[in-house]
Amino acid sequence: MKIKVKPEDFIVREKLKFQPAKKGKYVLYRIEKRGWGTLELLSYVKLKYRVDIKHAGLKDKNALTVQYGTSLQDYPVIKGDGFLIQKVGYWWVEIGPSDIEENLFTIKIRDVDSTSLEEALQQAAKGFPNYYDEQRFGSRTPEGLIGEMLLRGEAERALFLYMTGIRASDSPQIRELKKLVKTRWREWEVLEKVSPHMYKPVFRELKEGGDFLRAWGKMPRGLLSLILSAVQSYYWNILLGKKIQEQGSEFFVKIAGERLPCKISSDRCTLPTMGNDEVSLKLYRGILTERGIEKLRIKELDFKFRSKERACFAEARGLKITSMEDELHPGKKAFMLNFSLPPGSYATTFLKVADSLDKNKKAGLPGFEPGSDG
DSSP states (O other): OBOOSSGGGEEEEEEESSOOBSSOSEEEEEEEEESOOHHHHHHHHHHHHOOOOEESSOOOSSSEEEEEEEESSOOSEEEETTEEEEEEEEESSOOOGGGEEEEEEEEEEEEEOOSSHHHHHHHHTTOEEOOOOGGGGTTEETTEEHHHHHHTTOHHHHHHHHHHOOOTTOOHHHHHHHHHHHHSTTOHHHHHHHSOTTTHHHHHHHHTTOOHHHHHTTSOHHHHHHHHHHHHHHHHHHHHHHHHHHHOOOEEEEETTEEEEEOOOOOOOEEEOOOSSHHHHHHHHHHHHHTTOSSOOOGGGTOOOOOOEEESEEOOEEEEEEEEEOTTSTTOEEEEEEEEEOTTOOHHHHHHHHHHHHHHHHHTOSSOOTTOOO
16 A cells, blocks of 8 residues: 555644634644645744744644644735645634644545455554654664664764754755765864854854764754654653553554554553653663663753653544545555544554554454454
């Protein structure tokens, strides 16, 4: 099966818990985009239009997405190539993840040649492991997670890999900078001069004799938070995998290089993400040791991991599947899926679990028991 062949094949819309107000401290914006990551677009809008919009959730680049944001700046319409931002009202406080009630998905799966995939989707929808998916790990390199290197004290290696690793979302200016960093590493004065505003403090710190960990502390706070939060999410995946393995896993799914145990369950259990508190660190001590981390080296970064409970399993609510001919793959079927997920759950994880479940059935392996809770 194939997904995201075209942006219109993967549509996601945020549903807020509230209706826009007629007055309030903040302007509420509706953000429709395609071909843009959320942070990439909002950084562009801030630079070009001087409108600083805070988002509730992060949405895929390779999709057609609708989400919401708030700002103190009032700008009725901002329109550009691949995006439309419209003022829809006001709100009293800055928007955040807790303001999302659910995410509504319309997804077209193409190149379907399995007769049992529909049944696997229905089964997985009852409760799939709520793993964070690849989108959460944008800072992952072939050598590993940038944030994990920081926690190990490998600050220079982490900075070099981050500042030389070209990503699809990088602008032409950033691509050129990264090529230069690779050839002029340790020429901090040169790199400070040619760097865009967001990276100048990093190279200035190194030019003035600061160490690499302190230089990381000069990174934009949002970027540093994403890099370290990716580690937090990665370790939560491992913790959930261990829990499922202990209960008796039925099959596996591969996410961000990890082969993670799976089962279908309606269990409403939760697990905490890793925090700085002793209770949380005790729960994650085994994983930290396995990953070669003796202590969290984040004091110099002025960063704290905040623990929160996350559901172990998620349900794809209201799943409807419509079968049709795939116009891009003659002789194959396509499925149009409509469903909703709680905020923070990944539709791509749901699809991966269903695909793995289907492959197990075709191979005659355990894990496919219609009507079972797992």
